[in-house]
Amino acid sequence: MKEPPSLPVAPSPLVAPSPSQAHAEARSGAVARPATGRFPLAIIGPGALGLHFAARVDGIAPVALIARDAAGAARLNAGVEVGGHIFHPNAFAAERAPEADWVIVLVKAGDTAAAASTAARMRPLGVLSLQNGLTGELLRAHCAARHVDQGITTEGAYREQGDHGERVHPAGAGETLVPPGFEAVAELLGRAGLRARVEPDIAHARLAKLLVNVAINPLAALFRVPNGALLDPPHRVLLDTLVREALPVLHAHGLELDEAAAIARVHAVARATAANRASMLQDLLAGRRTEIDAITGALLRMAARTGTELPTHRAVEVLVRALESRNAERTDRVGC
Numbered sequence: 309m310k311e312p313p314s315l316p317v318a319p320s321p322l323v324a325p326s327p328s329q330a331h332a333e334a335r336s337g338a339v340a341r342p343a344t345g346r347f348p349l350a351i352i353g354p355g356a357l358g359l360h361f362a363a364r365v366d367g368i369a370p371v372a373l374i375a376r377d378a379a380g381a382a383r384l385n386a387g388v389e390v391g392g393h394i395f396h397p398n399a400f401a402a403e404r405a406p407e408a409d410w411v412i413v414l415v416k417a418g419d420t421a422a423a424a425s426t427a428a429r430m431r432p433l434g435v436l437s438l439q440n441g442l443t444g445e446l447l448r449a450h451c452a453a454r455h456v457d458q459g460i461t462t463e464g465a466y467r468e469q470g471d472h473g474e475r476v477h478p479a480g481a482g483e484t485l486v487p488p489g490f491e492a493v494a495e496l497l498g499r500a501g502l503r504a505r506v507e508p509d510i511a512h513a514r515l516a517k518l519l520v521n522v523a524i525n526p527l528a529a530l531f532r533v534p535n536g537a538l539l540d541p542p543h544r545v546l547l548d549t550l551v552r553e554a555l556p557v558l559h560a561h562g563l564e565l566d567e568a569a570a571i572a573r574v575h576a577v578a579r580a581t582a583a584n585r586a587s588m589l590q591d592l593l594a595g596r597r598t599e600i601d602a603i604t605g606a607l608l609r610m611a612a613r614t615g616t617e618l619p620t621h622r623a624v625e626v627l628v629r630a631l632e633s634r635n636a637e638r639t640d641r642v643g644c
């Protein structure tokens with residue numbers, strides 16, 4: 309059943325604004341809900357990137373923000389600080405998600421199947437993942453919209469827990485590349501001031517991003533260092549080994565980068581993001597599940613199809629999963 313259009317929920321009096329919220333300029337309701345109840349755009353996953361995108365698009369078109377559950381939606385509707393402004397989104401619980409023309413999926417990779425099922429119920433023209441790792445197949449398995457595909461983004465944002473709630477900080481403007489068929493999404497993001505364009509060879513762009521991710525993300529997590537430290541001994545030899553080992557597999561799937569160019573690209577990203585903590589490191593430190601399966605796991609599955617062994621990537625995957633399990637055990641003990 310379609311949720312009838314209704315007024316945004318008023319901020320809850322039970323949630324006291326943080327000092328920074330109190331001083332933050334309120335920014336909400338710039339564009340009301342659509343009269344038809346069908347949104348031009350919806351974003352599933354109200355985390356760092358989802359809130360960053362939603363807050364930007366909100367100024368120019370109605371955007372539905374889909375949370376895991378009713379409590380999450382209510383928290384968001386009460387107002388959330390994004391980039392120093394209080395943002396009151398049109399937030400919905402997944403089970404009450406409205407119809408939408410286009411849906412962007414921005415949950416962590418491990419939550420893709422649930423998000424895809426939600427997207428399917430929204431009767432969209434297209435569903436676009438901007439997640440890291442490879443999630444397109446999983447999305448298509450759970451959602452049969454006309455266009456279901458994965459783009460890439462180098463936009464950045466991170467969440468921070470304040471005394472009185474969560475804040476989202478945009479962390480550097482990047483570029484969003486979407487597959488052909490998603491022209492309307494690129495246009496909408498562009499009008500919102502985000503750099504976005506259709507990339508005809510999106511498969512190549514995804515492989516190039518996967519190369520960077522399989523090298524930097526798990527190593528930064530295992531060594532607990534910011535990205536830039538991977539360029540120095542003793543990490544650099546492993547960084548370069550991961551690139552060299554991944555290349556033949558990625559070449560077989562269409563990546564056109566020779567070894568020198570591939571290593572240069574990974575080094576350039578590590579340098580450009582030298583002070584950043586990779587998302588996998590942030591996830592491990594916060595006791596969350598990482599995206600290792602959609603990143604290194606995806607590469608290992610590609611390699612397995614041609615019987616190729618990637619021993620260093622296999623070792624890295626085992627180590628990251630071991631750290632995840634240790635986190636999970638700790639959480640279990642706390643719960644006892």
Ligand SMILES: NC(=O)c1ccc[n+]([C@@H]2O[C@H](COP(=O)([O-])OP(=O)(O)OC[C@H]3O[C@@H](n4cnc5c(N)ncnc54)[C@H](OP(=O)(O)O)[C@@H]3O)[C@@H](O)[C@H]2O)c1
Nearest residue numbers: 353354355356357375376414415419422423439440464465
């Ligand atoms: N952040 C960045 O700078 C960045 C840059 C490029 C790409 N990416 C990619 O973008 C994706 C999202 O990253 P992020 O940093 O925004 O993650 P995040 O902050 O962890 O946000 C994910 C959000 O999705 C929610 N969620 C989980 N399952 C859901 C479901 N079934 N329905 C609705 N919402 C659900 C989570 O809720 P809970 O909190 O309740 O779990 C959380 O609010 C990842 O694949 C990441 O690799 C991120």
